[in-house]
């Protein structure tokens with residue numbers, strides 16, 4: 001640590017799910033699929049789906065409250081809220097609604113969009129404000145309701161995604177527990193995974209045309225994204241470990257974005273990590289995009305598996321395309 005800079009600690013976690021679960025069997029009544037195909041190809045058993053009355057802000061606020069309370073703080077202690085999401089309630093941003101809902105009156109709040117890498121990018125962004133001494137307590141939330149933007153007639157995507165929210169509180173401290181990070185983007189592969197805006201021209205007056213449109217359902221080249229994930233994720237983890245002077249076996253836990261069990265298995269094999277150290281909860285939640293890593297983290301903390309002092313490697317990857325990794329030590 002450079003003189004005058006603060007270190008970063010990870011001191012609390014929370015998560016929240018909407019109530020309704022949609023099992024693979026139920027989905028096979030919606031599209032031509034089966035529990036056997038979904039389970040064997042992805043490891044997903046069910047996903048949660050928000051109904052028309054449920055909002056991202058309420059779900060994110062629930063996860064945020066859990067994280068603040070396990071950090072033994074009050075909402076007034078929070079200086080900054082970063083909400084990583086691609087599915088806001090309001091395109092102008094949803095973080096301020098969360099700020100109001102939890103009563104974090106002192107906090108500045110903004111959204112960050114980096115799809116399934118959003119939580120990892122959010123943690124790295126938060127760390128910059130803490131390390132420079134700008135803020136003491138930062139809440140990073142990953143929340144997505146991808147079910148809003150799924151094409152329920154497209155079996156190649158609708159079986160994968162689910163809804164949820166997870167959060168962590170990061171705090172300034174003397175000894176830095178953020179051991180390393182890397183972030184990457186490759187926009188040349190942008191067309192592999194999209195939730196794209198499409199517009200029509202609206203003539204206003206002679207020579208002036210505006211546009212009016214909407215976002216269209218998620219499209220994905222699954223095979224291409226799979227190839228990208230199994231090559232880039234181990235690479236970014238190895239690079240981050242190397243720069244931190246660590247090796248994979250130093251890590252107590254590997255928490256990857258929960259996209260596909262086969263991706264988790266391939267990355268663990270490449271890093272030579274035993275399956276017991278690889279956190280997997282996609283059987284219960286599916287792929288919840290920016291929420292998947294903080295939900296998994298919170299569940300493992302609440303089960304008492306992740307303990308203070310444990311070293312955790314995280315990696316998010318997805319649309320953009322974007323990918324990144326964070327190495328941290330859990331606890332105050």
Ligand code: UT7
Pocket residue numbers: 032033034037038041042116155156157159222223225226229259260263287289317318319
């Ligand atoms: O969160 C962002 C990051 N996203 C990811 O990391 C996703 C990465 N990609 C994947 O996880 C996998 O590519 C998928 C799970 C999306 C697909 O698995 P796959 O083993 O790559 O399947 P595939 O696309 O090669 O399709 C194999 C077959 C096809 O039939 P044919 O052409 O072999 O006759 C598909 O039509 O499986 C068929 N198929 C299905 N069958 C039953 C595709 N989706 C389904 C389905 N149910 N839901």
